[in-house]
Amino acid sequence: MTSPAMDISLEIKDLSVTYASRGGEEARAVKNCSFTVSRGDVVGLVGESGSGKSSILMAIPKLLPHGTTVTGQIFCDSFEISALGEREMNTWRWRRIALVPQGAMNSFTPHLTIERHITEVLEYHLKMTKNEGVSKAAELIKSVGLDDDVSRRYPHELSGGQKQRAALAVALACEPDFLLADEPTTALDVITQKEVLEKITSVVRERGMGLLLVTHDLPLAAGVCDSLMVMKDGEITDRGSSRELTENPKTPYTKLLIDAIRNMEVRP
Ligand SMILES: Nc1ncnc2c1ncn2[C@@H]1O[C@H](COP(=O)(O)OP(=O)(O)OP(=O)(O)O)[C@@H](O)[C@H]1O
Numbered sequence: 001m002t003s004p005a006m007d008i009s010l011e012i013k014d015l016s017v018t019y020a021s022r023g024g025e026e027a028r029a030v031k032n033c034s035f036t037v038s039r040g041d042v043v044g045l046v047g048e049s050g051s052g053k054s055s056i057l058m059a060i061p062k063l064l065p066h067g068t069t070v071t072g073q074i075f076c077d078s079f080e081i082s083a084l085g086e087r088e089m090n091t092w093r094w095r096r097i098a099l100v101p102q103g104a105m106n107s108f109t110p111h112l113t114i115e116r117h118i119t120e121v122l123e124y125h126l127k128m129t130k131n132e133g134v135s136k137a138a139e140l141i142k143s144v145g146l147d148d149d150v151s152r153r154y155p156h157e158l159s160g161g162q163k164q165r166a167a168l169a170v171a172l173a174c175e176p177d178f179l180l181a182d183e184p185t186t187a188l189d190v191i192t193q194k195e196v197l198e199k200i201t202s203v204v205r206e207r208g209m210g211l212l213l214v215t216h217d218l219p220l221a222a223g224v225c226d227s228l229m230v231m232k233d234g235e236i237t238d239r240g241s242s243r244e245l246t247e248n249p250k251t252p253y254t255k256l257l258i259d260a261i262r263n264m265e266v267r268p
């Protein structure tokens, strides 16, 4: 196993993802992407629909469908997790690297309370007792800005914004070092989007975690991320600090993404 550098980061090197297709022609969704997310970093990954954002996020904890070809290397704290088998990888998921998948707010189990969603993770991954789990769940629910009574509610009894915060609480349960969040605010109104994103970024900053945040909304990401990467057709076409990228976009595509959202915002 190779160890390129002894820093505390999630390092993606030359990652490519190719889906097996039914028709015979393979679909290369991610093409030779390399980047690093250090602990304490809030990094945004932006790009239009189909550009490969979720494919990158799902490739990191090895959650892509069977039959998908993934090449390149992924290091977590200089340890090559891309070389791990499924069983070993399972010990890294949730505990070291947690994922809030796209559409997480709609994938809660309807007959389980929010508290139970969290305690299940704690009991399974950290072998906590029921009582320990309940008290940790209460702490997590509070930390994401939800009222205590949310713990005993069922998913359908929460608003979209509350569900997103609850999904965040579940992802934070095992105190991971890195959080991967895929479009965590897309289905929400503009004000709630901002509130939820600010909550996510403030929690990860307080805990000194690294965050890779996927969104198609470049200006929104720029408001909360330290740096941004722009994806198009499976490649990272632009990257830089949020300020640099929005004030001085290097490619016409980055400019188009900024203008597209701004134009939508000024419409009556
Ligand atoms: N399971 C799959 N099988 C085959 N092709 C897939 C699969 N999942 C994604 N793709 C293809 O890979 C490409 C990248 O998809 P991906 O979901 O990573 O995009 P995205 O940037 O997350 O898009 P969105 O913003 O709509 O969520 C697309 O062309 C998509 O059709």
Ligand SMILES: [Mg+2]
Pocket: 053, 054, 055, 102, 182
């Ligand atoms: Mg996606």
